[in-house]
Amino acid sequence: MDRISVMPESLANLIAAGEVVERPASALKELVENSIDAQAKHILVEITLGGLKSIVVKDDGTGMSRDDASLCIERHASSKIKTSYDLMDIRTMGFRGEALPSIGAVSELRIDTSDGVEGTTILVSGGKPPKIQEAPLRQGTTVKVTDLFYNTPARLKYMKSPQLEKAKCVDVMQHIALGFPQVAFDVRADGKLVFSTTGRGDRIEVIQHIWGNDIAKAISRVDKVSYYGYSFECLIAKPEVNYSTKYQMMTFINSRFIYSFKLSRGIEDAYKDYLAPSRYPFACVFIDADPALIDVNVHPSKKEVRISGEESLAVSVRDTIRAALKQQRPIYGDRDTAQMVNQMSQVEPRISAPQISAHPVDQVVSQPVMPDSEFQNILAGTSGIAFQGNDRQETESAIAKARDSLAVPQPEAPVEKP
Ligand SMILES: Nc1ncnc2c1ncn2[C@@H]1O[C@H](COP(=O)(O)OP(=O)(O)OP(=O)(O)O)[C@@H](O)[C@H]1O
Ligand SMILES: [Mg+2]
Known part of the structure; x- marks a missing residue:
């Protein structure tokens, strides 16, 4: 009796999602890397409840045509590599064509994108066939991921607290911001500014x-x-x-x-x-x-x-x-x-002004960050999230706490059948 059958695409995506989208921070990383590959100069990130409730990434990159937007949620659909030779010369952050279908398999995914010629909205719910709609023209892409892992309860069960998931998301964003100082980032969590960079290309300024x-x-x-x-x-x-x-x-x-x-x-x-x-x-x-x-x-x-x-x-x-x-x-x-x-x-770890340095930092000037109100306006268009206040201190202490607890090795979570 024949027992082997090829899996439906939706099941294959769900399995791939297990590797690609381990937790909210990994979904966030994939989305922001896509924005960078699309040559975005300004990327806005907003996470709610550690990214478990929602993740919004909005960029001013190249955007996608309607055809590309319809394809981007297909597995192994990528604009970044075409032949096996390209695999030896990867110059982009992404190349597998797996991130968006994987995220779409385990969440409610909404993509609003425009290449300046046509605007498209793609809606994917738990890996089901997408809905494709006309959208306004605004060059760039906004991706909103809601209720991550809602259809994989076993994975959801092993998520840490929203504070810890938020700390992991912030870590991801810190590394990306330092890797790409020429891109301006605004990173918000639960309506509060976590950090913002200017995109002027100076890594010391990013560190500041x-x-x-x-x-x-x-x-x-x-x-x-x-x-x-x-x-x-x-x-x-x-x-x-x-x-x-x-x-x-x-x-x-x-x-x-x-x-x-x-x-x-x-x-x-x-x-x-x-x-x-x-x-x-x-x-x-x-x-x-x-x-x-x-x-x-x-x-x-x-x-x-x-x-x-x-x-x-x-x-x-x-x-x-x-x-x-x-x-x-x-x-x-x-x-x-x-x-x-x-x-x-x-x-006591101490910090004091540098004495002699090979290349001293001449000036570290505080840069104005984007005002909350402006950020709200930009994001409100797609996310519908209401923002208030800015509490950097609270976020930093949460991150510090989360890091401390991360320093203790966590036991492997048992694998459960969904
Ligand atoms: N923010 C974006 N702006 C413009 N195009 C995008 C954006 N996000 C995704 N795309 C397009 O969708 C395609 C699929 O994205 P996806 O992240 O699934 O795969 P990838 O980036 O090619 O590879 P990887 O799985 O390694 O990330 C990309 O190759 C790109 O062409
Ligand atoms: Mg990608």
């Missing part, structure tokens, strides 16, 4: 907007270093800025935030003589690489990538940061002094 003045002032730029097909630059904070977790050690390849154990270790080693054990610095490494040296196609979230010559690249990063730190603080080269500083930093 996200992590605050004290951290931004403690940062030095380390000149671009070329290394066999790679070049990288670093933004490193003085050792006095240190943490109990590694979250502030960030690595990017071709603007994509990635996790690399070896690169992370390289940064850690560079600071070794300046920090107490189990204290970690604020340091970002931005690597430009020939796409042929990188394989992004190894992990569903694209966060882990294969890097040719990763080990020696990590050594180069380590030596570069170490040399820059030594130049700033030759006195710390002396082990006794380093020990003293370590003891001090164990007592």
Whole structure:
């Protein structure tokens, strides 16, 4: 008796969604990456209840024609790669053509898009066939994801609290904003501004907007270093800025935030003589690489990538940061002094103005953020969300709390049948 049958598209999408859309933060990441690939200059993000209730991403990018909009929710439909050769030369954030159908399979998905010639609305509910409607002309795209995982109760059950899911969404947005300083972001959660960047292309300014003045002032730029097909630059904070977790050690390849154990270790080693054990610095490494040296196609979230010559690249990063730190603080080269500083930093992490830096930050100026009222107006058109107030402090303390709890390894959730 024949027992094998090809799955219907809706079931295949539901299975793919399990990998691509792990939680609200992964859906958000996919949507914002799509906006970046569409050359958006300004991206507005609004999440409600940690993204579990809704995620809205609005961009001023190229938008889609009616035909493209109808296709974009089909599995493996992508404008980004056409042949197997393209897979070796990925220059966009997306390439699989899986994100939108996966999100549409596990939520209520609404896409309003226009390429300036025609406007289209696509409505998808839990992977069912889409409704396609005429929409107003406004070049760009707004995607709204409502009730994520409403039809996969097993997945929904394993979501953390809205506060923790929000913290994960904010983390994703911080990394994207730092990776793409030339794009202006406005990030809101439950009607309150979390952070906003200007899109002026200055990463230190982005750091200032996200992590605050004290951290931004403690940062030095380390000149671009070329290394066999790679070049990288670093933004490193003085050792006095240190943490109990590694979250502030960030690595990017071709603007994509990635996790690399070896690169992370390289940064850690560079600071070794300046920090107490189990204290970690604020340091970002931005690597430009020939796409042929990188394989992004190894992990569903694209966060882990294969890097040719990763080990020696990590050594180069380590030596570069170490040399820059030594130049700033030759006195710390002396082990006794380093020990003293370590003891001090164990007592209380301190932040103070930089003394000598290879490239001091001349000026870190507070930039005006988009007023709440203006943001409301822009978003109200599609999301219908009412906003009030701005409570950055509350959000930051929630993020800090969430991070602390993340530092404790969570047991694997048992897999349940839906
Ligand atoms: N905000 C947007 N603006 C313009 N086009 C978009 C936007 N979002 C999606 N698209 C179009 O829809 C297509 C499908 O998007 P989707 O995210 O599903 O796949 P992808 O980005 O090609 O690959 P991946 O699954 O790796 O993200 C994209 O290739 C792009 O052409
Ligand atoms: Mg995509």
